[in-house]
Amino acid sequence: MNYQWYPGHMTKAVRMMQENIKLIDLIIELVDARIPLSSRNPDIDKLAAGKSRIVLLNKSDLADPVYNRQWIRFFESQNAHVLEVNSKTGSGVKSIQGLVQEACKEKIERDRRRGIVNRPVRAMVVGIPNVGKSTFINAFAGKACTKTGNKPGVTKGKQWIRMGKGLELLDTPGILWPKFEDQQVGMRLAFIGSMNDEVIIMDELACDLIHCLQQLYPQTLPQRYDICGTEEPPFVLAEIAKSRGCYGRGQELDLEKAASLLMEDYRSGRLGRITLERPVSPGL
Numbered sequence: 001m002n003y004q005w006y007p008g009h010m011t012k013a014v015r016m017m018q019e020n021i022k023l024i025d026l027i028i029e030l031v032d033a034r035i036p037l038s039s040r041n042p043d044i045d046k047l048a049a050g051k052s053r054i055v056l057l058n059k060s061d062l063a064d065p066v067y068n069r070q071w072i073r074f075f076e077s078q079n080a081h082v083l084e085v086n087s088k089t090g091s092g093v094k095s096i097q098g099l100v101q102e103a104c105k106e107k108i109e110r111d112r113r114r115g116i117v118n119r120p121v122r123a124m125v126v127g128i129p130n131v132g133k134s135t136f137i138n139a140f141a142g143k144a145c146t147k148t149g150n151k152p153g154v155t156k157g158k159q160w161i162r163m164g165k166g167l168e169l170l171d172t173p174g175i176l177w178p179k180f181e182d183q184q185v186g187m188r189l190a191f192i193g194s195m196n197d198e199v200i201i202m203d204e205l206a207c208d209l210i211h212c213l214q215q216l217y218p219q220t221l222p223q224r225y226d227i228c229g230t231e232e233p234p235f236v237l238a239e240i241a242k243s244r245g246c247y248g249r250g251q252e253l254d255l256e257k258a259a260s261l262l263m264e265d266y267r268s269g270r271l272g273r274i275t276l277e278r279p280v281s282p283g284l
């Protein structure tokens with residue numbers, strides 16, 4: 001299948017993001033812990049030049065804990081400040097304030113030398129669509145925060161959320177674009193449900209996922225569906241259809257239905273905590 005995708009609203013989002021980035025000191029970049037590289041923006045280093053950076057492995061509850069740890073080490077080896085979080089439950093989110101101080105140490109020190117005290121760090125959350133930006137902002141900002149903005153000197157429409165002392169967060173996240181032209185990236189984004197399913201042929205996607213799982217987690221499909229799971233992917237999909245009673249009207253196997261069921265099981269975590277990208281680094 002050809003994994004092609006470029007959502008129409010992206011050009012406007014990119015322009016807004018480039019405008020907002022000028023206003024901030026710190027970028028809080030969300031990636032999906034199941035595919036930390038494919039869910040990243042290819043130009044982030046250029047976009048974030050001169051800014052402090054935090055990388056958050058979001059949806060870490062759906063990813064393999066062994067690889068969460070490896071990915072943390074990977075990003076740390078690239079001098080990033082990293083944390084694993086689950087924005088849905090808020091787990092890990094509390095530790096971010098401490099990390100902000102660390103990530104912005106130089107800026108805070110520079111301000112202090114210039115006699116500027118108590119100037120808050122201004123931060124923006126960025127990430128590709130569906131990575132969990134809004135969920136994260138809600139979890140991080142919670143109800144206790146006060147909104148600034150619509151005051152003289154604050155650009156109309158831009159809202160800064162005051163996060164205790166020393167940090168202000170832009171309430172609208174920056175939407176980044178993934179590496180569209182890379183088919184492997186497109187495929188992985190489709191696996192996690194971050195590509196419009198309407199442009200996807202579900203049973204082909206399911207077969208690609210089966211192939212990946214056979215390589216990376218060979219026990220997963222046999223255990224979940226009580227099947228052998230070692231044949232070519234289309235046969236495995238048929239096994240899943242049989243095992244789950246996916247039949248059409250004439251009692252023929254309904255592979256579309258089995259494919260949707262498999263994808264939903266994967267995306268919701270019912271297949272277990274599965275990381276589809278592994279870090280490759282000499283330090284690991």
Ligand code: G4P
Nearest residue numbers: 058059060085086087088128129130131132133134135136
């Ligand atoms: P976005 O702003 O980056 O586009 O993403 P958004 O917050 O809308 O989140 C996209 C989906 O990811 C939502 O699911 C959200 O609940 C889920 N999500 C965000 N963070 C986490 C996380 O850490 N763990 C898990 N398991 N899920 C997370 P949805 O199906 O679109 O909505 P809902 O049914 O959960 O309400």
